[in-house]
């Protein structure tokens with residue numbers, strides 16, 4: 001007992017109070033029992049799993065420090081770091097506030113309806129003491145009397161609503177456990193013997209919680225069996241935190257929990273017989289974040305062996321950790337029996353389109369895309385499709401190609417390679433060489449050539465050939481109208497040009513991102529347009545028209561050559577590789593051998 005009391009006394013302690021719901025203010029008191037003489041503290045600049053420097057310290061205010069009654073001097077060292085002029089031998093108490101008004105899963109939120117926070121947004125890191133035990137006291141106030149708390153942190157002493165004291169073995173664990181507070185819906189299930197809790201904030205009265213629990217359970221069991229067969233999952237419990245909003249989508253993975261956001265309308269509804277498309281997408285998100293519990297939170301890039309919270313943490317391997325997770329999220333929905341073969345192929349078709357309609361795939365490799373995530377993927381603009389490729393979508397197609405190539409070889413599958421990597425790296429840091437090595441060991445030949453071609457070059461992936469070997473025909477088809485023109489637009493009372501794709505007809509006409517396309521002139525007759533399809537309607541068979549465009553307060557007349565065919569899709573000969581980047585195109589997949597598809601998907 002004296003030992004545990006001593007340990008409890010030595011813990012870095014945070015008290016967090018939802019102090020002012022209307023001002024969105026959390027009030028934090030941090031007690032450092034044994035501070036250094038010039039103790040440094042800092043707030044992380046990023047949150048693991050979301051690769052952008054977000055500078056959470058911009059929301060921190062009113063920092064003060066005391067030892068007993070003595071006010072301790074504080075020097076701000078840089079944008080997120082402070083040094084306290086503390087004396088050794090007496091606890092240092094820091095107080096500060098955090099304005100919590102970002103409704104995403106990455107930071108913190110507080111209003112009259114709910115509270116949410118990640119430790120990276122509210123818990124100052126005590127330099128040199130990160131491996132100490134950390135405790136977190138979540139305080140209730142009169143305004144939050146009806147609220148409950150949910151978090152993946154281990155409870156030390158909490159009341160029946162979850163307010164009270166939680167503990168973590170280190171700063172890493174503390175900030176890896178987001179906290180939800182409010183009057184949420186909550187349900188529980190077991191997956192392969194492991195207790196799981198699902199919390200949903202913001203649901204409409206039509207929400208079918210039973211359905212969500214039953215489907216989530218199937219997903220979790222498919223995941224646990226994927227990694228361990230009849231063995232045990234590497235966590236004692238797991239928590240889903242889902243916030244249902246008017247419009248939104250996203251998720252962030254943690255070691256024993258995940259924070260998710262979805263549109264309220266995507267939740268399953270009472271009395272609904274078939275899953276909506278939106279609900280299938282939500283199930284894919286649940287599967288994706290849960291797969292990350294193994295792939296990126298435990299098995300992880302060697303560069304993430306220890307996170308550096310003060311700067312970018314670069315890795316070339318996100319095509320593996322995000323791409324392969326994207327491949328397995330929907331595949332495990334199929335294996336769990338939540339979608340059928342045709343739906344699965346539709347989801348793959350969508351992914352192939354996203355890659356095909358990105359001219360940037362000829363500019364950037366998926367390994368480069370991963371390294372550059374901090375300045376490119378997370379900072380998208382009008383040029384993004386022209387200069388970058390997504391390590392999610394192309395990464396998942398690399399996984400698909402590897403799986404199909406391994407299966408064609410007849411000796412192994414990508415599933416077996418993933419499990420072998422887990423064992424080889426003991427569920428910890430890994431490198432690309434570990435993957436290369438397991439591919440060779442299990443398949444009996446080197447896959448270095450494929451890795452070089454598919455991951456480290458911009459060569460097209462051999463999707464048509466590999467799919468054909470597994471009973472699926474890939475056919476190239478005439479693209480959508482906007483794709484043929486080389487445009488991405490928003491249609492809201494007029495046509496607003498968001499992106500002009502490289503090498504397309506719109507670029508040749510001189511259109512630019514930010515233009516508002518107001519109308520067309522066809523053979524001397526002017527027409528107002530409000531949708532892109534109006535252009536084809538008014539142009540008819542005319543190949544040469546004039547586009548009327550507003551830009552920077554001026555009206556421009558731009559000569560536009562129309563696509564050769566603006567009507568129904570015309571089938572072309574299936575290519576052996578994907579169409580060249582200069583002609584972004586559309587494909588369809590059809591099953592030619594159901595038994596072969598079954599061997600792959602089940």
Ligand SMILES: [Zn+2]
Nearest residue numbers: 288292322325
């Ligand atoms: Zn992910």
